[in-house]
Amino acid sequence: MEEILRQTEGESLLGSFQQEMAKFAAGEASGEIESGHFLKANIPGRETSPEFDPLLLTEEDRDVWEKIKKGTITADDLHRYAFEVSALGNDDPARSTRVMFSEFAGNKAMLAIFESSGLRKKEEK
Numbered sequence: 001m002e003e004i005l006r007q008t009e010g011e012s013l014l015g016s017f018q019q020e021m022a023k024f025a026a027g028e029a030s031g032e033i034e035s036g037h038f039l040k041a042n043i044p045g046r047e048t049s050p051e052f053d054p055l056l057l058t059e060e061d062r063d064v065w066e067k068i069k070k071g072t073i074t075a076d077d078l079h080r081y082a083f084e085v086s087a088l089g090n091d092d093p094a095r096s097t098r099v100m101f102s103e104f105a106g107n108k109a110m111l112a113i114f115e116s117s118g119l120r121k122k123e124e125k
Contacts, residue, residue: 013062014057014058014059014062017057017061017062017065017066018054018055018057019054020065021054021057021065021101022054024104025052025054051096051097052096052097052100052101053094053097054097056093056094056097056098057094057097057098057101058094058098060081060084061098061101061102061105064077064078064081064102064105065105068105068108068109068112071112071116073109073112075113078105078106078109078110081102081105082102082106085098085099085101085102086099086102
């Protein structure tokens, strides 16, 4: 019974994460968010715009996002994660979505690291 409860809780966390990423993607589509991570149509060198499908994001992706939000992600964590995602085979249906998310997560993490280091405050003075 405990295993079923843990599994349901995990699925709920993954579902919440997927919904959160869907909101980011919808914000880009509507123009409210101008990050350009989930909409690839305007990127030179990309002939097609792969569809971002948040339902293809995994627990690994969620774990990285949680570390970013908590401020506990390290550069090594990001490097390892990005390498693993980029190593997915072209035949993997989740590859495009996960690569788009890893780019988004990497930029968010670097921004958080930049802000927490005080570099932004020094440059603004």
